[in-house]
Amino acid sequence: MTTLERPAVRNRSIGSRVGIRPRAVVVGAVAALGAFVISVFSLGTGDFAIAPADVVTTLFGEGNPAHEFIISELRLPRLVTALAVGAALAAGGAVFQSLVRNPLGSPDMLGVTNGASTAALTVVILGGTSTQLSIAAVAGGLAATLLIQLIAGRALHGFRFILVGIGMAAILTGISGYLLTRGVQMENARALLWLTGSLDGRDWGQAVPMLIVLGVTLPVLLLVCGPGLRMLEMGDDSASALGVPVSLLRNGSLLAAALLVSFAAASAGPVNFVALIAPHLAKRLTRAPGPNLLPSIAVGALLLTGADFIAQHLLEDRALPVGVVTGLVGGAYLVWLLTTERRAGRI
């Protein structure tokens, strides 16, 4: 018996025991590289063009002062916000999809993002400052998550959480519609721009809080929740038999994901579909079970910076809000997903 088992145990490398797969590493690395290339290009383009090589030297602190100013004061905040928001949305989406065990169960479908938008919209209509707006968005997202979980009861996985989330999203959409009718024309344009999701005029004030939240939650998610969530996907009973503290893990991951998504909404508005698509694409590429957190994060950062680059350069006369691009691309992807997943019987 022992002689039979021993070779199998010896063959397992340390990597496979903590859940690192070569394919996932490659996918993550390629996506991160893609995000870096897009970053260099988007830092280099604008009213004052900077060559990619100069961008790279400036990033490493050896460029000339003019480039230094343009990049680190004007363009870098927007880019860092895009990268961080993309990563946060992807991580939040991956955790949600894993928790509810459905590829469509992302926070923008289940009312979390709607909570953030409704609260932020209230602030816009009341004429609040952008700091108040961000605080409201975070509070709204967290409150919606809490409420959904309270109403759904203990069964976080499966259909009840999904249905309660959808119901909550519909209620909040109705309230948002009412709020939009209250504002005058200028406020409405501002509100609608915010609701679409935009990175225009983002400075370090938006980027830094997002980075702090990422810095706090990501290590927890990656090191503690990730392996547990993979076991949780096999079912509650198997997971708890394997020693996973099921309800603690669930509530903790849910809280972390809601924090990430709410802060992302506070910094860039409720950018649609990144949270839905990034984890899904990552899963398809890595073919690995579980939430696939690291590859998802890289893919999310790549998606959002790419979408923002396209949004800024698609039309010659003006820049589009990034949410328009993610919405259109996301919609197309969704239609394709619905047809293929249905054929495979997963939806």
Add this chain to the structure above:
Amino acid sequence: MPPRAGRRPSVRLLGLVLAVVMLVAVVMLSIGFGARFLSPGEVWAGLWNPDSPYYRIVHEMRLPRTLLGLMVGMALGLAGAIMQALTRNPLADPGLLGINAGASAAVATAAVFFGVGTFFGYVWFALAGAAIVTAMVYAVGGGRSATPARLALAGAALNATLLSYVSAVLLSDTQAIDKMKFWTAGSLASADFATVERLLPFFVVGLLTGLLVARPLNALSLGDDAARALGANPSVIRTAVIVAVTLLCGSATAACGPIVFIGLLIPHMVRPFTGPDLRWLLPYTAILAPVLLLGADVLGRILGSPGELQVGTVTAVLGGPLFLYLVRAAK
């Protein structure tokens, strides 16, 4: 008697009469309520007697709104009920599944890109949008593998896509935002007789088709083979249902914007009383759904005074918790 089987036919008939009485009461209330409250007697006089001092108020200002609410309520309720029967999914609602959002996306396109500004222009776009989404939802949810949660989730995702498209389109045109904002929230406030008249043909055809499929849909609920043995043609029935849903939801959305939950709640509240037989369920739904819509509209006018809360908001805020209750009670 178990509640699922429904009540005896005589009791059901009595209930139907009661429902009609409720509808009449809500209609009177909806006409009577406004800047100056009219008593039922005054409403009655204003409706039929051209010499009454209230004739003009009732006919020019309050009747179109009430009629529109009546039609839209019936349309959305009936569409929800037959959609639920067709997909065998208790959560099928034209609002939740994105059919109304499909119609709105098409209307927003019409308003911004083609400069369409009237109901008669909107309605064709709305019908096309509703038809596309209905077909998609059915393609996704018609199969046996689709559970209620999955279908609802697919609908929510479609909803999100279409609504983000609507706001993207409206963003490109600040004037359109102002013009469309009441419509986007779902409102009866802009009703006039011209809209009512133009909605009427679509509504009547949709309503008749919807009511006529009750019997064959009953047969279809036994499965395709049993339905064929009972003399019904499954693909004809499915097409008829999709046509009816498209007509009802498309024209209702073109008239007053996307409204959710009406098509979900009324069939659910009625079903314990009537049982699953659509020949009872559909008439009940058609009578009680406008009671909910008009009631929500009156409530919105009371709560929002001196302005008003849009009926779409009231149905979402009232209907949402009921939906959550149903979800919790389901297991």
